[in-house]
Amino acid sequence: MDKLTENLAELGTGCSLPISLEVIGERWCFMILRASFNGVRHFEGFLSEIGIARNILANRLTRLVEAGIMSRRPCDHDKRKVEYRLTDKGADLLSVIVAIRQWGEKWETGVPSNPVLADAKDRQPISRITLRAHDDRVLGLDDLCWIDEEELRNHGSGDAAGDTDRGDMVVRHLKEIGEPSAA
Amino acid sequence: MDKLTENLAELGTGCSLPISLEVIGERWCFMILRASFNGVRHFEGFLSEIGIARNILANRLTRLVEAGIMSRRPCDHDKRKVEYRLTDKGADLLSVIVAIRQWGEKWETGVPSNPVLADAKDRQPISRITLRAHDDRVLGLDDLCWIDEEELRNHGSGDAAGDTDRGDMVVRHLKEIGEPSAA
DNA sequence: TTTATTAGGTTTTAAGTTGCAACTAAAAAC
């Protein structure tokens, strides 16, 4: 294992991605969430909207409720019915769903999905999700790098202009990631 | 099936989410992509970084290549090795991964993930992903609604100030989706 | 008020997927 590979292995620790995926990475989960965002609230509603099997739906709803992403409560006016809703934690997944959807529009379907998520105020579709710097500048792949927590503590401010790679420090520019144009 | 439910069922058609999930919704897929973003390029690299089984990894890499998300090519200098890289299509999934990661930081781990994705220019961490209006205003759940493609064509411009629900039009405010504060 | 229907599950069973360990084949190193 060379130095770089050793650094790269480190990159895995302390990332919230695997933990998040344990809950939301399961099959059907995003489809259930989408239906929820669309206003579906009842078992049979999810069933007919999504095309999932009954037992799997029951299982997934239970898991989403356990994870605190959805809430479950029997209806007052009709006690057969149960109301499933997004909690704040679940509602906060909207940006993830929108990001996936926008990616799909661009690379899979080629056309905007319907219905469109829009600004309620002026009824214009929302813009594309972008990565931004702390001062709101839009950042592309070439403008990004991974930096280690430690550097943030040590060099927190001070040498903010550097574009130089320093020795064994875990700093990698994301522009190196794509396919090589000339190699 | 009442009018609302009928409308809601319509909401499923023409959405790119299910199509996208067919490719990127599979187990391990995001972990492979994350490793890729971290600079991992070879079979054994993914294997040791992710903790996935050999056969599953082989299967997933094949599928990602088929989907145009990763590229595969044998190395020139060592023909045993194969180089897997993100294509532009794959690299464009960064915002999805960042969105999931930020959600996990907020709701699961409670602490920022390491390493941090930062602006290469000033080395400051990127800001939280937000949904924005066409004019760049940050939008919260309460500021959003679903609107039908058709409305965009018909009312495209003209009555841009409305906050009124019109009859059977597919317009739903997202603030209605959360748990009821008083019910 | 019995009877039928609806809502939200559980159970059963077949089919498919995962994960581990052992094996292979080609290229490179010794």
Add this chain to the structure above:
DNA sequence: GTTTTTAGTTGCAACTTAAAACCTAATAAA
């Protein structure tokens, strides 16, 4: 030319999924 490395494949047991039938409580219809 023997060993090691890299990227796979194969075989098998354990687990997960999906479809269909079944169950129970609550409501609506006769």
